[in-house]
Amino acid sequence: MADLVYKQVLQSLQQRIKTNQFPHNRLPDERSLSTEYQVSRSSIKRALNVLAQQGVIFKKRGSGTFVNPLYLKNKSIFRYEGSNLGITNNLKIEGYEPQIKVLDFAVIAAPPEIQEELFVTSEDFVYQIRRLRLIDERAIIIETSYIPIKLAPALTRQIVTGSLFDYFAKELHHTGTKALMTLKVQPSVATDQELLHLEPTEPVGIMEGIFFLDNGTPFEFSQLRIHYHYFSYNTFVDVAE
């Protein structure tokens, strides 16, 4: 996991930055870091690049590398939901153990809207899974997922009560590490209002996406309708050139 050289450097640097060990928020130059850590400059660069892409540091050619001062003040923002798949795991981080309530578990012919995304035809069957996710007894997400039968022939209502990611990882020796996602906003519909305890004036955030296995095959399409109190997505954007 962390046996890679650049990751060790990365972690060390993260630690040093967090504990404010760099005078004037300025990091040593790359060549110095290289000799200090006894690793090649390339590895230093790789570690620094990760930090730069996260917005933790700024690099400026000819001048040096500096800690983003906002990072020190407001570290919380720098935990990106953006870099975390799997809703179950995501919610776990918050401290509360999430619950899942299965609303619906059926096998249907693949609906036209998702045939393209999941590479199935109208001949193919998919699981349609509707689940309600709760934290601390409060319902916060209505999740509707579609999974092609042929990718997981043994799925049961029982399994679906738990984390699908864990199931895929354990049983199918595949980890879903990638997803193509879209975030949107919509007024709540009757079902939302009922399940998520919303007023008609209160909206939901939509988070929908296609999840890929590590071999590139799309294996799940899912839409999350999220109570607007709990919808928040942070990201650091860099537009080079």
Added chain:
Amino acid sequence: MADLVYKQVLQSLQQRIKTNQFPHNRLPDERSLSTEYQVSRSSIKRALNVLAQQGVIFKKRGSGTFVNPLYLKNKSIFRYEGSNLGITNNLKIEGYEPQIKVLDFAVIAAPPEIQEELFVTSEDFVYQIRRLRLIDERAIIIETSYIPIKLAPALTRQIVTGSLFDYFAKELHHTGTKALMTLKVQPSVATDQELLHLEPTEPVGIMEGIFFLDNGTPFEFSQLRIHYHYFSYNTFVDVAE
């Protein structure tokens, strides 16, 4: 701009992928590409990494590199709003020329909420700029921005009628290429409903962020309240481990 070796390779590969020039959606192995393009394998890797991070290709050790089949089918999703700063430029892409209506232009003492973000104290003054953005005569965004006076002493109501990004680029020789952003959802308030022509049941998407100059100093905090029809954010997420 595109004189960099890896960018030339990148563009070439993008073109070849888009026009479906790889049998079985499989790219040649890195070593072959290296000799084919007459560049080092490192440069090939760099180009491929960009594509992989965009979700355009999948790499699998021991097996090869493959085009994400969804990319070919549904290229539109792969235009990320996520990788585009500057709202004016962003909207321009859609084809319609955006208009800006200045609602409010004032200098005030820095509000407490943004003092931390912009590194100013209650002693400092900031511009408070409220603007309405329209496309094709339709109001779609209410924007509220704060900019420290000391960073742009010469700002006028006139300038504010245009793109602030362009102004900063031209006059201050600084380009804002980085931002720390948060996406949220809220019910519309009276002002939203009035300006954006929304019903009380219709929500707004919130997009707020801190924009940095290329030297790392935060120079603008701005909040966008977006008509929910026009709020959409696409992103490709990869969680390595």
Added chain:
DNA sequence: TAACACAATTGGTACGTATCAATTGAGAAA
């Protein structure tokens, strides 16, 4: 036929070198 072992293929990591480009600062010149 089926199961296994092994070699070839292919991407990943790491190191090191050479060179370029932006910035900074010191020292010379005005």
Added chain:
DNA sequence: TTTCTCAATTGATACGTACCAATTGTGTTA
């Protein structure tokens, strides 16, 4: 003092090498 010039500093790009690790396919063996 101020301004200018130039060398030193510092990150960026590119190349090439060596070796590792996952996968695949082939050929052998049971």
